[in-house]
Amino acid sequence: MVTVTEQDKAEEPRRWVVGITGASGAIYGITLCRQLLxxxxxxxxxxxxxxxxxxxxELGWDVSHRMASLEEAFPGxxxxxxxxxxxxxxxxASIASGSFRCEGMAIMPCSMGTLSAIANGASTNLLTRAADVMLKExxxxxxxxxETPLHAIHLENMLKLARLGVRIIPAMPAFYNGPQTLEDIVHFMVGKVMDGMGIHHNLYKRWGQPNE
Known part of the structure; x- marks a missing residue:
């Protein structure tokens, strides 16, 4: 019988799966990746x-050279x-299996097509399969x-996933923290996702937090 010690757990890399789909707001997903790194x-x-x-x-990437684009976006x-x-x-891929150990998965941004596939168990590619693994495990x-506006099918799919424990975090930035730049708005949304992940950050000023 093999036992996993606390040292073994501590030595395991902390992994998150991140999906980026065809909804507007690619900068959200890229910024999330940078913050997690x-x-x-x-x-x-x-x-x-x-x-x-x-x-x-939206970001002007040369997607004909995908690996080079990723290397440029995430230097080193x-x-x-x-x-x-x-x-x-x-x-x-490893993330298609329930035996793959990770903290969880975030899809940012998530298109309505991807959301629908996940809500209806249609694992037609690695992204939706990885999400399905998160649900079953x-x-x-x-x-x-x-997306905006939303119709009833969009809302029903979100409700179905929410009832399964999925955290739905719509791209709805707040303005109580007085954003001055586009980066401030992006950081607010990424910060809300990291809150949901349970990861400490200082990406936005919280309500009631004094001005520095």
Missing amino acids: TAGFHLHLVVSDAGWRVLKE AMAEGAITYHPLNDIG WRPLLIVPR
């Missing part, structure tokens, strides 16, 4: 084909092994939907 986590990254399209349209992290990038169709799954 700064906090010392190992990332397993999956980007949908539409997600790559949004990275091109790829070479050092802090990020593991999984192609969308690699359904045999009762691991944290955080979804940041970005």
Whole structure:
């Protein structure tokens, strides 16, 4: 019989799976990745084909050279092994298995198509399969939907997932903290997701926090 000691647990890398899909707001997902790297986590990254399209349209990435784009966006992290990038169709990747150990998964931003697939158990690619694994293994799954307006099917799918314990964190920035820049707004949303992950950060001023 093999037992796992506290030392073994401490030596295991802390892993989060991050998905980026084709909803507007790719900067949210990229910023989340950067913050998790700064906090010392190992990332397993999956980007949908539409997600790559949004990275091109919104951030100007050269998506014809995907690995080079990731290396430029996360200097040193790829070479050092802090990020593991999984192609969308690699359904045999480690994160497709329930035996893969990780803290959980965040999809930021999440398109309505991806949300629908997860809500209805349609594991048609690695991203939706990884989310399905989080559900069946009762691991944290955080979804940041970005769409407006919402119709009844969108809302029903969110409700279905919320009832399964998924944390739904819509991309709805607040303004009580007095954001001055676009970065402030992005940091607020990323901070809310990191709150849901249980990770300490100083990305935004909380309500009642004195001005510095």
